[in-house]
Amino acid sequence: MREPSSSSGLFGLLAEFDRPERLVDGVRHAREAGFRQVDAYSPFPIEGLAEELGFRDQRVPWLTLIGGMFGAALGYGMQVYTNESFQIDIGGRPLIANPAFMLITFELMVLFAVLFSIGGMLALNHLPRLNHPLFGVEAFHLTSKDKFFLVILSNDRKFDREKTRSFLEGLDPVRVNAVGYSEEPV
Amino acid sequence: MAGENRNDPIAAMRSHLRGKTGRAFWRSLDELADTAAFRTFLEAEFPPLSGPSDIDRRSMLKVMAASLALAGLTGCGGSPDQTALPYVEAPEFVVPGKPKWYATAVTLGGFVLPALGKTHVGRPVKLEGNRDHPASGGATDAFLQASLLGLYDPDRSQSPRILGRPTSWSSFDAAITAGAAELDRRQGEGFRLLTGSVTSPTMLRQIEALLSRWAQARWHVLEPINDDLALEAARRVFARPLDRHLMLDVAEVVISLDDDFLGPGPRQSVQARRWSTRRLAFQERRGDSRLFVAEPTPSLTGAMAEDRLIASPSRVEALGYAIAAALGVDGASAPELADEERRWVDRAVAALRKTPGKTLLTVGPQHSAELQALGLLCNERIGALGATLRFTDPIAAIPPDGIRSLDMLAQDMAAGRVTTLAVVGANPAYTAPVAPDFRAAMEKVPLRLHVGLHYDETASLSHWHVPLAHELESWSDARAVDGTASIQQPLIRPFYDVRPLHVVMDNLVGSLGGSDRDRVQETWRASWGESFDGRWRNALVRGFVEASAAPFVASAVADRSVPPHRDVQRTGLTVVFRPDPTIWDGRFASNPWLQETPKQLTKITWGNVILVSPALAKERRLQNGDVLQLEAGGRTLTGPAWIMPGQEANTVTVTLGYGRTHAGRVGSNLGYDAFAIRTSDSAWRIEGAALSSTGKKEIIATTQAHQALDGFDFVRTVGQPDAAGSRPDTVPGPNAAGEQNSQPPSFYPTREWDSPSWGMAIDLDLCIGCNACVVACMAENNVPVVGKELVAEGRQMHWLRIDQYYEGDPAQPKSYFQPVPCMHCEQAPCEMGCPVNAAVHSFDGLNLQVYNRCVGTRTCSSFCPYKVRRFNWFDYTGDDPEELRAARNPDVTIRSRGVMEKCTYCVQRISEARIAAKIEGRAIRDGDVVTACQQACPTRAITFGDVIDPETQVSRRKASPRNYSLLEEANTRPRTTYLARIESTGGGAEDGTG
Amino acid sequence: MTHIAAEPGDRYAAVTEEIAQIPLHYPDPVAWRICFGFALLLLLSFFISAGVLFANGVGVWGNNIPVNWGLAIANYIWFLGIGHAGTLISAMLLLLEAHWRNSLNRFAEAMTLFAVICAGLYPILHLGRPWYFYWIAPYPNTMSIWPQFKSPLTWDFFAVLTYLTVSVLFWYVGIVPDLAAVRDRAKKRRQQVFYGLVSLGWRGSARHWARWRQSYRLTAAIAVPLVVSVHSEVSLLFAAGPIPGWTSTVFPPYFVLGAAFSGFAVVSMIAVVLRHTLGLTNLVGERHLDLLGKFVLATGLMTAYGYWAEVFDAFYSGDRQDIGTLMDRLAGDYAWSYWGAVVLNFLPLQLLWWRAIRTNPVLLLLISLSVTIGMWFERYMLLVTTLYRDWLVSSWGAYHPSFWEWSLFAGMLGVFLVPFLLFVRFLPVISSFEIKEAAFEEQHDA
């Protein structure tokens, strides 16, 4: 989901709810009302919320799988290669001793699966992101406590400052704020 | 604690599970005695801050770091590796990087131990046996191997001293010439010369010269461990003193009355070689080889005996009389015998009778002349004289007063009849008997002069001390036990400011200058005349003078009278004296290699103990290490107890050589001094001694905590020379089952080996546990010495150890030796354990340890079933003094701290042989590679070579049905295998006895 | 968590405040400083002991031939074992949707982390030439030689490395949302910047949560077999050798269960201490102690089975060497370590059959302590009783740790405590967002 360019000055409109259910409803209505550039914020993951937002991204699982396969290949390949490159008789064991190689193969598979998975997650989430327009909003710090936020970005096709605000008001939020870009910490 | 209760559950459980009971084992005496050794271990290992203090304790060896520029050693390019120092003028025939061998000899008790000296650019690095020598045939012993280190001993005396203060040679020369002039006037009146036992023709020539020049002068001899009584016995029987020579290669039956002819001493290598010759023939069913021994304290000979009877010294005498009577020696009356003794005598006599002319009865040279004389008469009866027992005139010169020589000197000194005493190469202040009191008498002598290698006890009692050059850095000559003379040629120029023996001898009579070489040549020129040059060169090249062996003399019995047997009433304990098996009479006390070599039967290092019998220990509640006070003949000594299986119940054994006060930084203040209770008329045995405990404990550094075989089949035995090895009480391995060379199944692929592929076979039937191989290995492979405390902590570094096992009743067990080097397993667990490829296998079957790759995880040692790997817990070599660095073998890497090391099958010798063979464009021949241990072995128990070629010596041995591998069940496929010991004789088995 | 206010919103607030306030306004700084000072002293002892070790060589320890491994390797296994509970609790229970884990997983994982670090240090310290430890890692070098991949040590190297990395990531990814919560509560600029940085600017976007969940659960799913593999490989360090008493197929499961056992015991101890000192009694409630107690009991009984299996195997095989080793354990010089393990690991454990005792913090603490010590005895026993008497009676020996081994052990506890105390002081010790999530879901299921 692309964010509006800071030149527009306005990031979007932010509706604050005090209950997760209201947020979920809000998202649903926004989607039905045809808004697409919608995002929701909550202190904890809410089952199904992302789906409401039309989130279908399966890249993280795929990355994990790729990482795992890469690690396994790396681990096994490394052991075969090194043993071939300097062939040493070790206690009469076979040069390529697959049972012995499986352990490190497994370890590296796990290692890279996790690295890819978590690395991918952070990258796809564009984290770290220290400065974000929303952080400028007075009440937004409650998103990590007990409040739930719905934002409609200014770059949404149907975005119209007044209409959208009234639409959000209609969702019975605690309040609605405009989210602007601010360069310096206030 | 684990003692019996540990095994009953086993037995019970096995009987449940296997439906058969295990046999009743006894574990080590320590466990019977509530694990005393482990407690001492505990004390030994639990000093807090063991770290730094370890360093301190090792400093005993480390302080040797005497910093001195060694003129003789700087030219060797061994100096800091960045620089190279070529010769100024390259000596002829010296090729840097290629060793040169010189034939020479070292001596023990005056007798030659023939040797080949290996030198690298003029620096001796190894002594080996001289294969050509008629007597030894290449056999060596621990003393020969270790005397190399004696050369490099940093504690050797390095300048003349007067009243203990170093002085210059010039002042000595001035004093000695003045003294000589004075003596010339007095015809040498009051001058006494005291030497050790002398066989050297040159030395004798000089002594005669001295005595003829000074008519009043007198010569005395002190050799603490001597053959005086044997000579005395010969004098009784043959009316003249004769040296006895045991023809053990001929004798098929040997009865030894407390004669340790396989034990350490000048004769060991020769007699062991002869015995092994017979044994090897017997293994091929050519004749018999039976050994009956009666002795009070275990010995190497007793350990090899087929039939060993434990008898106190007095009972040994009784047995002698009984045998004499049984053999019909006139006038010999059979004394009362216990049943056991009776049966032993019957068996022995039966055996003697079986093969007349091929039997031998030998009596320990420490026994009374009467008994030895009786022994000679017995030998006459069984036709041994001239056959299995032959005689020569005494090889060592007999001093004027013969057996009383030293006592006379002591009396004369006490009576003030001695004005000048010159002690040459002897240490009476330490080794002389306490009665008559030699030391006190010596104090009375106005001028006392000591000539020797070390500033020892006698030197400290003398006005003058004159430092001698070591045998390996000076010219001399001496005779082997068979009389064969050797010219001792120096392997290196003296690197201390010292003088050779023969120069000093002439100094005594006031003649200065001249070289020892001239003096030795003078001696031989006299006897060789014209043909001198050729024979001299030949003697130097071959290492001995051709055909110089003393001729055997026909020995006609002159006196057959048999003194009546006096049956001594035993009161209290009997003390017997024995030389120390590794430092002899103390003369090797400053030799770290020998100090760290475990005594054959006790595995004790760095000290001596009082051997007590299990029965006595039980009665007195003694444990190993309890400090005892031994009272004998009104004198006392205190030392730690050691419970000796097979020791006669009421006999305690003390060993000479320890408790020295002036033996340098290595040898001083270790153990107790047994000379302190030794008098000249009871030199070998004291009756009526008493033992009392002091309540103290002492740490004893032993390399083997547990010597009970417990019925394991580590050492296998057979009844027939060509039977498969097994113990009746253990599940026989595949080999035992008769299918030779059948390998147990394995998951791993079987590898095809090209020739050569190395392997070793060790014949337990020949190994007498003499330690020659152990010391040879240390010398060849730069094995570091770690000192008493670290040995006590189980950190000794020997690559080759000799395991000693007991089997059976602790009162009279069977004793076995098993040399254990690295097994070079084909499926080595150690290699699998190493994470960095430091332990790997080579194309020629070696199990390699790559020191420079090792990071010291020690997994290899954890996984090694044989525990033959050794770890450098500290930096053992970093601050070795210059001398000890010079003694190192340049072909072997010096191991740094933190790396594992182990037996390499002498890989440096293999490489040498391989490269030589390649350059000559031929295959490596059998015998091209001789490992250090193999070369050293006096009994040829160790064979090494290519195991692929069936024709090699080692392959032939491995083909024997007696061949088995240690811990077959571990399926490591060892390259080192053993040949089972033959327990009863083939001959005996054929006609059902024995 | 029915005792928290009925209004969900307030409930979320309460949880957040309770947890996020700890790093910002630590309840009992004095007590913390005292503990931390003590930990620093231990750490000092670590550096001194290591210094002496490096200066003189492994000889400063009591090791010898045959017992050339000692306290170092025993402790390595012990620490690594402890380090197993964290991942097991958080990963396994996460997959099992056991919400009660949320009160424990955070500090359990932290404990794992630091325990694994301690474990990882030991093998390096015990090397003869520690300055070459990196030779175990495969890297192109001028010797063109590589590590030996058939060696259990190499396996261990990779296993521990992987386990450490995975534990760190798993723990960190799990803590990020709570760091954000702390950041949002922070008032001081210093705190804001610090927590702002470490929370990576987390803002709870639904899309972020979705991806976070995917990778968090996948990691958890992979972590479980990883945990099992790691201690199995450690067990091969023994079992791969041909030494009686080691070469046994029961070792891998035996080690893994023992590891979980000791781990759960340590977690219980920490849980009891934290809930008391930080006043988290309503977050870490009786229910949690109860469940922990059950886990300790279960794994303990499995470990006990391992002891029995060992005895049975030895006699069933009837092999003299195996029976000999067993007898050395039961009645040898180090029988104290065997019986110590059996007694401490088995007898007090039986009390946990009663809920009353499981939920009694003090008793649970004591029992867990006994288990922790007992498991140390077991590691010591497995190592020493096997090595000091193996195949050849001639090479039997003895082993007694030297002062420097003990001081290093003490130091190692410092290496564990220092970072753990810092964690307790400056990071959210309990996962608040997961508790909130759980609360939300329970409310919905209801």
Added chain:
Amino acid sequence: MPQIFTASADTRLRTALLVFVLVLCGSVLFVGGYMDSSYATLVGWVRDQPVPFSHEHHVGGLGIDCRYCHTTVEVSARAGFPATHICMTCHSELWTGAPMLAPIRESLASDRPIVWQRVSKLPDYVYFNHSIHIARGVPCVACHGRVDEMPLMARAQPFQMRFCLDCHRNPAPRLRPPDQVTRMDWSDWDNHPEEHKLYGELMVKAYGIQPSKLDNCNICHR
């Protein structure tokens, strides 16, 4: 809630991370590079010698054979440094007064060895044997380089295990007829490899050299 970080903070953070990664890779590459550089291998570095002996002059110019001075190279593990007497065989006649040669004369007079600085030096745990290499036709240049072009002696090859292994694993190309081993410039041979490409392989067969064995540890380490 006020922003904690400025918008540019993210840029700075990301740059910092990037720099960190780059430094990491960089240092790894640097260490690797250093090990191969002549700083570590000492290839081409001249060491001060008591006498500035020029192989270029003696070998290249005068055409003296290596074995004239390094006398034991064919029979011993060590090639051997020339004894002072060898120098003096000529220099007792030539340049008798040259100040450059003073140390030689001094050495002869005082009977003290000249202290040369080693150039081709292996660690003490490596046992290299010259004689077998000469016997098999491994030319001096293979390890010591074109000493006839060295005014002052310098190490020509990195004496690392890898260097030894490369040759031990594939000796054929380097082999020459043993009588040509000391020949420095044999460009006609070296420039036309195709003419003698079989020689090496034939020799390997003839001598029964098995590269598979030549990289075993005990070939060089004892």
